[in-house]
Amino acid sequence: MFVFIVKRMLWMLPFLLAISFLSFVLIQLPPGDYVTTYIATLAASNEVVDQATAADLRNRFGLDQPMIIQYWKWISNIVLHGDFGLSFEWQQPVGDLIWERMALTLLLTFSTLLVTWGIALPIGVFSAVKKYSIGDYVVTFLSFLGLAVPSFLLALVLMYVAAVEFGQNVGGLFSDQYLTAPWSMAKVVDLMQHLWIPVIILAVSGTASLIRVMRANMLDELNRPYVTTARAKGLSEFTLLVKYPMRMALNPFISTIAWLLPNLVSGSIIVAIVLSLPTAGPLLLQSLMSQDMYLAGAFILLICVLTVTGSLISDILLALVDPRIRLE
Numbered sequence: 408m409f410v411f412i413v414k415r416m417l418w419m420l421p422f423l424l425a426i427s428f429l430s431f432v433l434i435q436l437p438p439g440d441y442v443t444t445y446i447a448t449l450a451a452s453n454e455v456v457d458q459a460t461a462a463d464l465r466n467r468f469g470l471d472q473p474m475i476i477q478y479w480k481w482i483s484n485i486v487l488h489g490d491f492g493l494s495f496e497w498q499q500p501v502g503d504l505i506w507e508r509m510a511l512t513l514l515l516t517f518s519t520l521l522v523t524w525g526i527a528l529p530i531g532v533f534s535a536v537k538k539y540s541i542g543d544y545v546v547t548f549l550s551f552l553g554l555a556v557p558s559f560l561l562a563l564v565l566m567y568v569a570a571v572e573f574g575q576n577v578g579g580l581f582s583d584q585y586l587t588a589p590w591s592m593a594k595v596v597d598l599m600q601h602l603w604i605p606v607i608i609l610a611v612s613g614t615a616s617l618i619r620v621m622r623a624n625m626l627d628e629l630n631r632p633y634v635t636t637a638r639a640k641g642l643s644e645f646t647l648l649v650k651y652p653m654r655m656a657l658n659p660f661i662s663t664i665a666w667l668l669p670n671l672v673s674g675s676i677i678v679a680i681v682l683s684l685p686t687a688g689p690l691l692l693q694s695l696m697s698q699d700m701y702l703a704g705a706f707i708l709l710i711c712v713l714t715v716t717g718s719l720i721s722d723i724l725l726a727l728v729d730p731r732i733r734l735e
Contacts, residue, residue: 531621553615
């Protein structure tokens with residue numbers, strides 16, 4: 408197992424280097440560049456930018472150089488100095504822009520994960536154990552409903568309910584007076600009061616999906632000979648379920664770590680925009696729309712790193728939890 412982990416980590420280096428180059432190329436593929444987008448924005452406001460000014464802007468941002476040189480400067484600064492460059496649109500270091508959004512994104516994502524797992528795990532087990540009962544049919548109906556309702560539509564409905572029925576300020580994660588205030592217990596309480604709406608919205612589809620997966624896995628395990636043997640030995644039903652079939656059915660929960668980490672950045676962008684959440688998703692979308700290549704490239708590179716890291720963590724945890732998965 409140790410050799411496997413070391414090999415995977417060594418293979419990550421050339422893989423991430425190749426991914427960083429492809430990411431940079433993809434950002435450069437759309438016609439034009441940041442200056443072109445900037446000029447088009449000014450033109451929409453009846454402001455004209457002459458060719459000399461445009462050329463000066465491209466020279467200032469280094470956009471007049473060949474793409475391979477731009478890439479080399481970008482990746483060498485990242486590897487040697489941890490410098491992701493300067494955002495064209497925000498005129499701030501890319502690293503500062505990303506990390507100030509990641510703290511709240513991390514809190515929101517893991518809160519959603521806890522709610523999703525806390526609901527999907529017991530309900531999925533119940534649905535499998537009580538197969539074809541009234542409770543199973545109710546759970547199945549609600550699961551399909553949760554999968555069918557778009558997240559942004561649910562966000563609009565909950566915003567209306569929170570504002571009209573409960574009189575709560577909706578949108579964002581803080582009230583106006585706490586947006587720029589230093590951290591305090593009052594600000595934490597205000598954050599908790601705003602956090603429940605996005606957590607419920609983001610947890611609905613994931614919970615509905617994992618309930619179906621957990622139910623299917625449990626149904627496969629409940630008919631195994633080892634379950635019959637354990638029941639014949641006199642184990643209580645609860646102990647039997649927790650010790651054997653439920654443990655084997657946990658694999659899909661662990662494997663979700665592979666997409667959970669990149670979902671920190673790219674997940675639920677539309678919901679974040681609808682709710683005005685200060686998370687990483689809307690900033691990524693804005694950087695792609697404005698062709699802010701250093702900011703967008705840093706986000707895409709971060710997503711790739713998190714995907715590879717999440718896959719490695721999932722493989723290790725699966726091997727530890729499930730004795731059927733072993734690497735020689």
